[in-house]
Structure formats: structure tokens, C-alpha cells
Amino acid sequence: MVKDVKQATAEIIAAAGGKENIAAATHCMTRLRLNLKDEGLSSDEAINKIEGVISVVHAGGQVQVVIGQGVDKVYDELCRIAGFETQNRISEDLDNVKTKEKLTPKSVINSMMGALSGSITPILPIFIAAGIFKMIAVLFGPKNFGLLTETSHLFMLCNIVGSAGYYFLPFYAAYSAAKKFNCNPIMALLFAGVMLHPDMLAIVSSGEAFTVYGIPMKLVSYVQAVIPMVLIVWAMSYVEKWLKKVLPNMVRTIGLPVLTMAIMLPVGLCVLGPVCTIIMGWIADLIVWLSSTVGILAMVVVAVLWPLVISFGMHVPVMTALLPAWMEMGFDAIVSPATIAQSMAAIGAELGYALRSDGVENRSLGWSCFVTNVTANIGEPWLYGIYLRDKKAMLWHAIGAASGALTMGLLGAKVVMFSGVGFPWLNPLRFGEDMILGAIGCIVAFAVSLTLSLLFGFTKKDA
Incomplete structure (x- = not known):
């Protein structure tokens, strides 16, 4: 993280060959992207030594300085010094130009890990916050230091925050995965709501047979289920894309969300969710x-x-x-x-x-x-x-x-x-x-x- 924005920005400009060498500048979520007149005047080694800089990447004809959080402040300062007009943040995905990759076990595993990582990374603050609050409850609660009793409001509140962070993981994973797979996040959240609805949990707990459109549903609790949710949203993204192609514009407002959910109910509850459980059962x-x-x-x-x-x-x-x-x-x-x-x-x-x-x-x-x-x-x-x-x-x-x-x-x-x-x-x-x-x-x-x-x-x- 950049501590002194002005100093870091000045050093980046100098290491990039001076403000006269910078033809244009933009930024995304983590990178300061510089279009240089002569990349030979730029020193990656010097840029990497600047406090707050994570790395330097050359892509898309740009010198991209990876900074992470705070890149927007560095960008604003650079525009002020160089006299550029500030622009809105651009998409990080511009670097991810998809090329046709040979299908191998390694490529499949890499794709799966990439999808999982891309779905989980945005919800890291939830894990951190929930973990810290849960730690306070455990560490200072009655079973350890005993500074907080079970009836203490602070103890109860910390437990609630910690439990909420993990109990509702399917909701957080659904939203994040929807962003990753370019799917409607609201529909993904709705499906997570179906999975965690009290009535659905009661059906699972009862052990009585239940069907979706006559298709038997395996009785599975999806509390804290991250991977099944990511898989379901991935499938939903393809259903949504297909429906957008075949539905006339005049019925899309109603037809798209209704048909997406209608199709995904048996796919998610009777196929994808249970498949994850079956594999782990094995x-x-x-x-x-x-x-x-x-x-x-x-x-x-x-x-x-x-x-x-x-x-x-x-x-x-x-x-x-x-x-x-x-x-x-x-x-x-x-x-x-x-x-x-x-x-x-x-x-x-x-x-x-x-x-x-x-x-x-x-x-x-x-x-x-x-x-x-x-x-x-x-x-x-x-x-x-x-x-x-x-x-x-x-x-x-x-x-x-x-x-x-x-x-x-x-x-x-x-x-x-x-x-x-x-x-x-x-x-x-x-x-x-x-x-x-x-x-x-x-x-x-x-x-x-x-x-x-x-x-x-x-x-x-x-x-």
C-alpha cells in the first residue's frame, strides 16, 4: 500500500522517463497503466524499488505498475503533475484476452482454480472480519479467558458477526461468482436464497422425499457451501446467455429472470449441487x-x-x-x-x-x-x-x-x-x-x- 502518494507518484514518473515520456495514463482496480513514448527510457528495476509498488507488467502496449488499493490516488496525482484529464477506472479484464488453449488436464485444473479463485477473492473481507470477531468471542469468552460471559451482549454480538460470515457463505459466493462469470448477481442471490430458505432446510432435515418438477432432489444442506454455489452460478451464466439469444426483446424483462430460475432449479438442486456432495461422499x-x-x-x-x-x-x-x-x-x-x-x-x-x-x-x-x-x-x-x-x-x-x-x-x-x-x-x-x-x-x-x-x-x- 502506498503511504506517501506524492512521493511515490513523483518517483514513478521519474522512473518512467519523466512526464514528457508519458503519452497517456489510465488505471484499473489495481494497476496504473502508462502509455509511454519510449519504453526504453523506463526502468522496471527502479519502479519495483518504489515503496507501495508490487510489480511491473508489460501488456497491451503499456507499462502497468501494479499497486493494489490506492492506485486511484496515485493516478489522480500523476494526472495533476502531468496535466492529464482524469478518466474513470477501466476494466481489469482488458488484459485477459482469451486465447484458445489446448484442452489438457493441467489447463482444466488451471481453469477451475482460476474460476474458484476469481469467485472467492472479492469476498475475502468477509472471512477476515468474521474471523476476527469470532476470535474475540472464542478468546475472551467463558471457555478461555472468561472476560466475556455467555450473556454478555458483546460476546453475543461477536458470535453473531462471526457466524453470519460463514453461515451465509452461499450468498456471498453467489454474488461474487456472478460477477466473475458475467451473470446477473441478483438472480444468483435468489438461487442462494432458495438453497438457504428455512423451509428448504426443514425439508432436508425431515429426510422426506422431495421432487423438483417430479425429479427427485437429493436432500443436501448447503449451509456454508461455497464450491456448489460457484458451480451453480457458472451454469446459470450459460443459461442466461442462451436465453438472451433466443428470447424476443418484448418478453425479455419477464421471461429472462423467470425462465432462468425455472431452468436452474432442477439443474442446481437435482444435478450440480448433489454431484458435489456425491463426489465428496466418495x-x-x-x-x-x-x-x-x-x-x-x-x-x-x-x-x-x-x-x-x-x-x-x-x-x-x-x-x-x-x-x-x-x-x-x-x-x-x-x-x-x-x-x-x-x-x-x-x-x-x-x-x-x-x-x-x-x-x-x-x-x-x-x-x-x-x-x-x-x-x-x-x-x-x-x-x-x-x-x-x-x-x-x-x-x-x-x-x-x-x-x-x-x-x-x-x-x-x-x-x-x-x-x-x-x-x-x-x-x-x-x-x-x-x-x-x-x-x-x-x-x-x-x-x-x-x-x-x-x-x-x-x-x-x-x-
Whole structure:
């Protein structure tokens, strides 16, 4: 973030070859875009050294200075100095000229990650705010420091803000995904409302069969469901585009929203939403099967896949299915140690992101995720704010989690306490007599993900 706008702007102008070398200037959400008369007079190295500058990009015949928030102030100051007339912000998508890419597994995965990241990034402030308020309630509430009682209005208010941030995730994801896929955000919000309507939740809870136009609907709760919502809005964008082509203008005002919703109800509720649940159900079944057959390999698989299991809301069914067996044996040597390992790997990756990611805003996000996780065991900001947006963060976490889980498995560390202990750094206590062995695995998970993060960094982002 630029602290001294006037100084930074003057330095950018000088590094770009002086105001006489700037033919025109515009800006988008994160970039100051300069059309230079002679790019040879501009020094990328000098621009990169300016405080507040994240990077320099050459695209579209422009020298684009990536600044992030505050770019509008730098632009206004540059126009004042150079004597340009200010213009409205232009679209960031001007750089994203679509080229036909060969269909490969890598391109498909990159497209999926790009769509998911583009849908989640705009709602990061929700994760940060909700996480901080939830942290206050957990940290100062009756179960920890005890400064706030359960009847305290401040405690209740912090809980409400924290819960609202995550309970209504489908609404936030719907709006953001609609912007990403150029779909009507109001219709996306309406569909999210259908998914979270109290009557719909009651239908799911009752367990009684329900149909959409006679098509059986799988009874699924979409509370906190981000990925199914993004997938549904993606499909809605194509339905909307098709309807715009075939509907006459005279009926479009009524026909477009009504037909969009009419088509998407069975598509979303009977196909796309359930497909996500079915896939994660298979993964859950795989975890249950692995935990009873292949031991240490199961620990590695669980540790690597657990964040995705959480993002689909399948972690509770998995734990519920396995709890009776754990209670009967008196310990869990597979799933619980693996989930603890992945949580410590997440903390390592969060700290690495806070120290190593590009841009002040990304580093601030890393610190926010790290603090809320360490002090209140709240991992959602990390999961949705970093993990699902950054392929390298996902990789460093996976390697750290697998390393920690493998270490616990080789040492024979068993979890004997099946309830949480409040703070993630107290997780070794859950291993009982194996506390030291569990602690070693936790340290390995944390250290590996942190080390990889610091050595190799993260995916470069504009802000």
C-alpha cells in the first residue's frame, strides 16, 4: 500500500522517463497503466524499488505498475503533475484476452482454480472480519479467558458477526461468482436464497422425499457451501446467455429472470449441487475405507484432502461415521492425527504467506489468518482466503500435512481425546501418553510447510 502518494507518484514518473515520456495514463482496480513514448527510457528495476509498488507488467502496449488499493490516488496525482484529464477506472479484464488453449488436464485444473479463485477473492473481507470477531468471542469468552460471559451482549454480538460470515457463505459466493462469470448477481442471490430458505432446510432435515418438477432432489444442506454455489452460478451464466439469444426483446424483462430460475432449479438442486456432495461422499467413503485397511497411507491421504473435505461440508459426516469405532478402541491412529497434522501445516503456510507473499494486502491477509487460527482455532479465513485461491499454498500445505501425518504414523502416535482443546498449539495434549510423539509430528508439519513457503513463495497476485 502506498503511504506517501506524492512521493511515490513523483518517483514513478521519474522512473518512467519523466512526464514528457508519458503519452497517456489510465488505471484499473489495481494497476496504473502508462502509455509511454519510449519504453526504453523506463526502468522496471527502479519502479519495483518504489515503496507501495508490487510489480511491473508489460501488456497491451503499456507499462502497468501494479499497486493494489490506492492506485486511484496515485493516478489522480500523476494526472495533476502531468496535466492529464482524469478518466474513470477501466476494466481489469482488458488484459485477459482469451486465447484458445489446448484442452489438457493441467489447463482444466488451471481453469477451475482460476474460476474458484476469481469467485472467492472479492469476498475475502468477509472471512477476515468474521474471523476476527469470532476470535474475540472464542478468546475472551467463558471457555478461555472468561472476560466475556455467555450473556454478555458483546460476546453475543461477536458470535453473531462471526457466524453470519460463514453461515451465509452461499450468498456471498453467489454474488461474487456472478460477477466473475458475467451473470446477473441478483438472480444468483435468489438461487442462494432458495438453497438457504428455512423451509428448504426443514425439508432436508425431515429426510422426506422431495421432487423438483417430479425429479427427485437429493436432500443436501448447503449451509456454508461455497464450491456448489460457484458451480451453480457458472451454469446459470450459460443459461442466461442462451436465453438472451433466443428470447424476443418484448418478453425479455419477464421471461429472462423467470425462465432462468425455472431452468436452474432442477439443474442446481437435482444435478450440480448433489454431484458435489456425491463426489465428496466418495472421498469420505474412501477415507473410511483407507482408515480401516492401509493405515499410514490413509493418514497421508486424509491430511492432504481434509481441507477439501471441509470445504464441501463432509468433515462432520466422516467424523460421525468413525467416532463409534474410536470410542470402542479408545484411540484413533489415522484420521484424528492426520487432521491435526494438516491444521499445523496450515498454520505454517499462513505464517509463510504473511512473510513471503507479494503485496502488503496479501501479507496482511496472511497475518490475519495466522492470528485467528493460532489464537482461536478458526481456519476458515485460511481455507477460503488463501488455500483455495493459491495453488502453491495448496501444494506447500499438502506436503507439510503429508510429512506431519507420515511422521505421526511412523512413530505410532495415537489420539485418545476426541474433543477439541481450544488452541491448535495444544493439540499434542490430545495424544495423551503419546504427547511427545504427536508434538514431533505437529512440528514437522508446521516446519515443512513454513520452510517451503519461505523458500519458494506463492502464486503472484496483483494485490
